[in-house]
Amino acid sequence: MYRTYRMLTLYSGAVLSFILNKRCKAGKENPERVLEKKGISNHTRPSGALLWIHAASVGEAQSALILVRRLTALNPDINILVTTGTLTSSQLMQSRLPENAFHQFFPLDHPKWVERFINHWHPNAVIWMESELWPNMLNEIRTNNIPAILVNAHMSDKSFSSWKKMKPLAKVTLSAFTKILCQTDTDKTYFDQLGAKETIITDNLKYSADTLDFNQDSLDALSLSIKDRPVWLYASTHKGEETLACDVHKTLKDQFPDLLTIVVPRHPDRRKEIIELCSAYDVKITFRGSDKALPDGNDDIYIVDTLGELGLFYSLTSIACIGRSFSDDGGGGHNPIEAAQLNCAILHGPNVQNLQDIFDDMDTDKAALCIRDPKHLCDTLSILLNDDNETAILQSAALEYSNKKTHIIEHIMSEIISTLENKASSKFLTTETESA
Structure with a gap:
C-alpha cells in the first residue's frame, strides 16, 4: 500500500505547486518562504548535532516549546530545527525560539521534496509531536536510520477509523518511531492496533506548559x-x-x-x-x-x-x-x-x-x-x-x-533522552557532539 501512496504522490508535484501558488495569492502562505514547503531552504545546516522537532500547528508548537527549553538547558550547544505547517505557528516560533533554535516550514509529502529536506538537514534525531503522520517523510526518516520518537501522541476516533482502513500503510508509517509516548489509554490502544513498535502512556505534555508571559x-x-x-x-x-x-x-x-x-x-x-x-x-x-x-x-x-x-x-x-x-x-x-x-x-x-x-x-x-x-x-x-x-x-x-501534574515533563524528558541516545549510540542530547 505504501508503494501506491508513494507513486500517487510522486506525480502530484504540479498539483501541489499550483495549490501553493494559489495559497500565496490568498495570503495563506509566506511567498518569501514558500520554497521551504518543497524542501528548499536558504538556511545553512549548522555544524554539530542537530535535533529536529516537528509540530503541525500552534497547539503542537506550544508543546514543542516546552521541550525546546528543557533540551537547551541540558545542552546549550545543541542546534534545534523546529518545523511547522502554518503561518500562525511560524510567527509563534520565530518570536519564542531561543538563539540556537530556528524555524522552517515542513515540506509537503512529495517523495522528492522530503528527500531533499532530509538530505539538506541530516538531523541526528527527530521528535515528532502529537498526531500528524506523513508516510513519505516518515519513510525517509526510517530508511536513513534516523532515531525518531513520537511525543504526546494522540489519535482521534475519526483518525483511527481512517488509518484502520489503511493498516498496512499505517504500520509502515509508524515503524519510523522507535517509541511512541501516548497521552491516554485509548491513544495507546489505537497505536498498538495499527502496528506501532513500542508504546507507553506518559499523560499529556500540556500539563507541563510554561505559564504564558505578558507585558x-x-x-x-x-x-x-x-x-x-x-x-x-x-x-x-x-x-x-x-x-x-x-x-x-x-x-x-x-x-x-x-x-x-x-x-x-x-x-x-x-x-x-x-x-x-x-x-x-x-x-x-x-x-x-x-x-x-x-x-x-x-x-x-x-x-x-x-x-x-x-x-x-x-x-x-x-x-x-x-x-x-x-x-x-x-x-x-x-x-x-x-x-x-x-x-x-x-x-x-x-x-x-x-x-x-x-x-x-x-x-x-x-x-x-x-x-x-x-x-x-x-x-x-x-x-x-x-x-x-x-x-x-x-x-x-x-x-x-x-499544579497537580507538572511532574509529567520529567517522565517525558527521560523517555526522549534514553530512547534517542540509545538508538543513536551517542549522548548528543546531553553533551556536545559532532554531527554524523
Whole structure:
C-alpha cells in the first residue's frame, strides 16, 4: 500500500505547486518562504548535532516549546530545527525560539521534496509531536536510520477509523518511531492496533506548559482603560464562536449595561471574516490590532487580533471560556491549563474531544465547568459576573489543578533522552557532539 501512496504522490508535484501558488495569492502562505514547503531552504545546516522537532500547528508548537527549553538547558550547544505547517505557528516560533533554535516550514509529502529536506538537514534525531503522520517523510526518516520518537501522541476516533482502513500503510508509517509516548489509554490502544513498535502512556505534555508571559505595562494600560466594567474572555475562538460571543453579549447587556466581551481569535488573520460574521449584530467592535488599540468605554466587543498576547488577557480577566469547544468545525477544544495557571475561572463547551481527558478531569475536580449550550453559557456568566465569591471558588480550583501534574515533563524528558541516545549510540542530547 505504501508503494501506491508513494507513486500517487510522486506525480502530484504540479498539483501541489499550483495549490501553493494559489495559497500565496490568498495570503495563506509566506511567498518569501514558500520554497521551504518543497524542501528548499536558504538556511545553512549548522555544524554539530542537530535535533529536529516537528509540530503541525500552534497547539503542537506550544508543546514543542516546552521541550525546546528543557533540551537547551541540558545542552546549550545543541542546534534545534523546529518545523511547522502554518503561518500562525511560524510567527509563534520565530518570536519564542531561543538563539540556537530556528524555524522552517515542513515540506509537503512529495517523495522528492522530503528527500531533499532530509538530505539538506541530516538531523541526528527527530521528535515528532502529537498526531500528524506523513508516510513519505516518515519513510525517509526510517530508511536513513534516523532515531525518531513520537511525543504526546494522540489519535482521534475519526483518525483511527481512517488509518484502520489503511493498516498496512499505517504500520509502515509508524515503524519510523522507535517509541511512541501516548497521552491516554485509548491513544495507546489505537497505536498498538495499527502496528506501532513500542508504546507507553506518559499523560499529556500540556500539563507541563510554561505559564504564558505578558507585558506588565500592557496589562496596566488595559486595566486602566477597562476600570470596573464587568468583563469575560472568549479565548482562541474559531469560526462560529465570534457570533456566539455577540449573541451572549446582547443577551447579558440588559443585566450588565457596561459589559465588555473580549474575544481572542485563534488565528489573528481572520479580521475581515470576523467583521462579516458580526455585521448582523448591533454591537460596537474595537480591534486591538498592531497599534494595540484599547477599549474606549463605548465598545461592546474587543477583538484581540494579535499574536502571542493570550497570557495578557488571561491575566486581565477572571472568567475565560475556552474556544473551539462550540465552533462550527466540530470543535476539539484548546489547552485549558494555560488559563488555569493564570487564575481564571474556566468554562468550556461540549466539543472538547482533542483534550477530552484533561477537560473531564477538570470538570470532575470542579476546576472547570462544561457548558451545554448558549443559554447555559449566558446563565453561568450571569451568576459569575454577579458573584465574585463563586468566581473565586472556580479560580482557586483551576489554579490548584494546574499544579497537580507538572511532574509529567520529567517522565517525558527521560523517555526522549534514553530512547534517542540509545538508538543513536551517542549522548548528543546531553553533551556536545559532532554531527554524523
